[in-house]
Amino acid sequence: MTVHLVGSxxxxxxxxxxxxxxxxxxxxxxxxxxxxxxxLALASPTAARFDVxxxxxxxxxxxxxxxxxxxxxxxxxxxxxxKGGDPFVFGRGGEEALALSAAxxxxxxxxxVSSAIxxxxxxxxxxxxxxxxxxxxxxxxxxxKGHRTDWEALAATGATLVVLMGASERAEIARRLVAGGLxxxxxxxxxxxxxxxxxxxxxxxxxxxxxxxLASPVTLVIGPVAALDLTMTGTMTTVGA
Amino acid sequence: MTVHLVGSxxxxxxxxxxxxxxxxxxxxxxxxxxxxxxxLALASPTAARFDVxxxxxxxxxxxxxxxxxxxxxxxxxxxxxxKGGDPFVFGRGGEEALALSAAxxxxxxxxxVSSAIxxxxxxxxxxxxxxxxxxxxxxxxxxxKGHRTDWEALAATGATLVVLMGASERAEIARRLVAGGLxxxxxxxxxxxxxxxxxxxxxxxxxxxxxxxLASPVTLVIGPVAALDLTMTGTMTTVGA
Numbered sequence: 001m002t003v004h005l006v007g008s009x010x011x012x013x014x015x016x017x018x019x020x021x022x023x024x025x026x027x028x029x030x031x032x033x034x035x036x037x038x039x040l041a042l043a044s045p046t047a048a049r050f051d052v053x054x055x056x057x058x059x060x061x062x063x064x065x066x067x068x069x070x071x072x073x074x075x076x077x078x079x080x081x082x083k084g085g086d087p088f089v090f091g092r093g094g095e096e097a098l099a100l101s102a103a104x105x106x107x108x109x110x111x112x113v114s115s116a117i118x119x120x121x122x123x124x125x126x127x128x129x130x131x132x133x134x135x136x137x138x139x140x141x142x143x144x145k146g147h148r149t150d151w152e153a154l155a156a157t158g159a160t161l162v163v164l165m166g167a168s169e170r171a172e173i174a175r176r177l178v179a180g181g182l183x184x185x186x187x188x189x190x191x192x193x194x195x196x197x198x199x200x201x202x203x204x205x206x207x208x209x210x211x212x213x214l215a216s217p218v219t220l221v222i223g224p225v226a227a228l229d230l231t232m233t234g235t236m237t238t239v240g241a
Numbered sequence: 242m243t244v245h246l247v248g249s250x251x252x253x254x255x256x257x258x259x260x261x262x263x264x265x266x267x268x269x270x271x272x273x274x275x276x277x278x279x280x281l282a283l284a285s286p287t288a289a290r291f292d293v294x295x296x297x298x299x300x301x302x303x304x305x306x307x308x309x310x311x312x313x314x315x316x317x318x319x320x321x322x323x324k325g326g327d328p329f330v331f332g333r334g335g336e337e338a339l340a341l342s343a344a345x346x347x348x349x350x351x352x353x354v355s356s357a358i359x360x361x362x363x364x365x366x367x368x369x370x371x372x373x374x375x376x377x378x379x380x381x382x383x384x385x386k387g388h389r390t391d392w393e394a395l396a397a398t399g400a401t402l403v404v405l406m407g408a409s410e411r412a413e414i415a416r417r418l419v420a421g422g423l424x425x426x427x428x429x430x431x432x433x434x435x436x437x438x439x440x441x442x443x444x445x446x447x448x449x450x451x452x453x454x455l456a457s458p459v460t461l462v463i464g465p466v467a468a469l470d471l472t473m474t475g476t477m478t479t480v481g482a
Contacts, residue, residue: 010352014260017250017354021259086358087367089377094367097471111251111359113258117327118352126328126335128379134390136330137400138369139376149375153398158391159378230338 003073003100005093007086007112008036010122012195015113016042023110027080029072031065033091035084035115035217038196043080062092066099073105084217085115090140090164114138116162119194119219123201124231127160133225135159141166141173141220155180160223167218171210177222178206187227191219203227244314244341246334248327248353249277251363253436256354257283264351268321270313272306274332276325276356276458279437284321303333307340314346325458326356331381331405355379357403360435360460364442365472368401374466376400382407382414382461396421404461411461412451418463419447428468432460444468 004023009015016024016039024030024042032040034053043049052065072079087093087109100107116138120127127136135157139149142165154161155177166173178184184207192200192215204212206222245264250256257265257280265271265283273281275294284290293306313320328334328350341348357379361368368377376398380390383406395402396418407414419425425448433441433456445453447463 007354009258012260015258015352017256017258018262019253019255086354086362088362088369089358090369092371094370094469094471097367101471109362111256111354111362113248113327113352113354114358117330117355121327121329121350121352124338126338128329128331128381129335130333135378135380135395137376137378137398139400140369148399150397150399153394154376154400156391157378157394157398158389159380159395228335230335230342 001073001076002106002108003069003079003081004108004110005081005087005096006083006110007091007114008039008082008084009113010085010115010118010195011038011193013039013042015118015195017110017112020110020112023080024082026078028077029079030082031069031072031079032082033084036082039082062095066096069096069100070103070105073100073107083112086112089114089116089138115194115219116164119191120162120189120221120225122194122199123189123191125189125221125225125228126230127162127221127225129225129228132228133158133160133223136162138162138164140164141169143169151176152180155182160221160225163220163222165217166220167214167216170214170220174206174209182206186222187224189221189226190214191221192217194219242314242317243347243349244310244320244322245349245351246322246328246337247324247351248332248355249280249323249325250354251326251356251359251436252279252434254280254283256359256436258351258353261351261353264321265323267319269318270320271323272310272313272320273323274325277323280323303336307337310337310341311344311346314341314348324353327353330355330357330379356435356460357405360432361403361430361462361466363435363440364430364432366430366462366466366469367471368403368462368466370466370469373469374399374401374464377403379403379405381405382410384410392417393421396423401462401464401466404463406458407461408455408457408459411455415447415450423447427463428465430462430467431455432462434458435460
């Protein structure tokens with residue numbers, strides 16, 4: 001009676017962990033987010049699937065997911081709760097773990113490759129780089145009651161900023177970072193569909209971000225490292241490579 | 242003629258990515274850091290091994306590693322450069338990529354599960370948690386010429402701080418974070434040998450950190466999430482599990 005909270009990585013099934021791939025192959029039930037869809041092909045065709053990725057960030061819906069996981073956990077079936085990236089980086093894995101614990105259902109977390117680090121890497125951008133960035137901050141652009149990001153304070157740290165789910169709030173984020181002291185010319189890279197064949201990277205600056213067309217899911221990298229171009233000869237894992 | 246810059250994850254071989262495990266099995270040469278040692282058993286017994294983990298952070302030695310990778314890349318052998326965690330999170334992977342590019346040697350990065358996120362997870366700590374922490378900053382405690390971390394500014398952001406390689410500088414880090422406004426009672430968790438059978442977690446506070454005995458490698462988690470205890474019933478992947 002264990003629910004496995006499993007990170008699916010950035011998208012490329014080759015970037016699942018060995019353990020995640022094995023759990024997914026053996027799962028009888030898979031409860032997944034939209035971001036985890038690219039790796040679903042690894043699950044058994046006979047596994048039951050629950051797509052719960054439609055209302056991301058909605059607390060009432062999250063309570064329903066928690067209840068679903070508890071009920072599934074109690075069936076004794078092999079349950080995998082599959083989340084894009086890592087379950088404990090804006091994946092609400094902690095909330096699901098607490099709900100399962102409260103209900104007496106055992107759980108196990110399997111960390112995944114976070115999109116916050118691997119999406120920039122897929123675009124040739126190291127989130128830290130000696131002499132350029134000595135720290136990296138991962139933050140969500142998603143605005144909900146629970147989130148009170150102090151963008152002005154983040155602007156003062158010198159850390160690379162990686163913003164997940166930031167497409168819709170990008171104008172406000174850029175405005176507040178500049179208000180906090182970042183130069184309008186600060187480089188920004190937006191990586192869409194990282195590590196998938198449809199991956200696309202757009203380079204802009206903070207003052208150009210509002211007018212840059214972006215499709216979700218997108219990972220924003222803000223800071224001097226966003227102007228690095230390590231891919232001049234290098235390449236990155238993509239599906240089927 | 243490709244050098245693979247491969248993240249080995251936090252330690253447990255089961256947390257390698259599928260691609261990393263395959264590359265490691267097929268490698269003819271493995272150049273590894275000390276933190277990558279727990280996964281070396283997956284390499285072929287006939288693979289040549291270079292242990293270059295002795296002088297972490299030394300720039301002259303890093304130049305020697307870069308030269309070694311270039312020379313190995315030119316042999317046409319299957320070369321895996323294996324790094325603990327993720328190559329682009331304080332792994333100097335960016336520097337090695339630039340050196341390889343400059344020498345005309347192709348490279349490919351394979352992101353790994355970062356210890357910055359998975360070590361806390363292994364101790365039951367989500368680095369972000371709704372209503373508790375809306376951002377996480379990853380920083381190195383290692384003091385070298387290239388690093389000029391503004392601890393006071395980081396203290397003001399409200400983000401969870403994850404400090405890699407922070408054992409030796411912990412007194413100074415705690416002092417500066419308190420100077421920057423964090424309460425001396427701010428929870429701190431220190432996770433040693435994360436995801437390995439020897440894993441051990443010590444809980445303390447910022448004002449207790451200097452007097453807390455720590456062994457490297459250790460991941461420090463600083464902030465309210467460090468007091469969360471999701472492992473009351475939950476468990477974490479360990480070697481052999």
